[in-house]
Amino acid sequence: MDMIFFDSWQAVWRTGILGMLAYASLVVLLRISGRRTLSKMNAFDLVVTVALGSTLASVILSKSVTLSQGVVAFALLIGMQFIVTWTSVRVPWVRQIVTGEPALLFYQGQCLPTALKRARVTEEEIRAAVRSNGMASMDEAHAVVLETDGSFSVVPQGTSGEASSLSDVVRPGRYDRPNG
Template sequence: MLEDVFFDGWAGLARTLVVGVMAYVVLIVFLRISGKRTLSKMNAFDLIVTVALGSTLATVLLSKDVALAEGALAFAVLIGLQFIVTWSSVRARWVRRLVTGEPRLLYYQGRLLPQALLGARVTVDEIEAAVRSSGMANLAQAASVILETDGSFSVIKRQDGQIATVPVGVAGPQDE
């Protein structure tokens, strides 16, 4: 009984090896056909697809109840849906907004935007950390801080004597 925990026979190992190699090859072929965008990290939706593909691969490898053909179909469904959503988001703004959201201005011309911070669930400490990560000593050196659709921060450095402008497509202070 205890030996089943450590070793359940050669057949299980052979299945994992054969199905693992084949599932990996199928996944690589599908990813090459679908293009680079499938595994991009452009937004949360892309991350979800990447995690789902990994989870599907693990299930195909380790579950005797899932056949390779079923796993290949699951890969195709996930990649196909990713293709449809990204294709649609490039062509229809409402789909893009639904899937990715919009960048959010959190700090602008020397002031934090409290409503934007609350709405994005971002703390002042996180804003300050983003500014430091951008090579600036403090918020005073930043013209603006934007929370991008992928969850990263963009920090725009203040130019001496220059008034910062809100980048195109970013929800600005007038939207608060």
């Protein structure tokens, strides 16, 4: 019964020292790799962030994982993240695979049912996104976009035109792209 709450002081010290060293190693590697490594730009970035956290926990708590193995695992994950993001910035088809594309869910006063079903989003979630952007009425929203990171962007009325932020968002159905 004692093993559930306390094993030994050696195990406690090991956890503390490894935790500090592993955390410091991760911080150094993240600083070297740049800000993009922990960005929340898409699902791929989230997976890397979760994998880094899981690896950190394994290094700290598992007696079978050494600090050097953990640092190599951190470097591998960060290196792969760097390679994928570097490539996705330069090669369009890689970017498409890694990030996908934003989905237009609401446009010019109407929900787009096909897009809602494809994205598995309800009209209630669209209304919630509009409210969370400080709009009291759906009429105040020009468009709602499900971004590649899973967040909603609400574009207010009066923001159409050639320089519209919707220019890269494909509209499902009979139109290829929104007209501003």
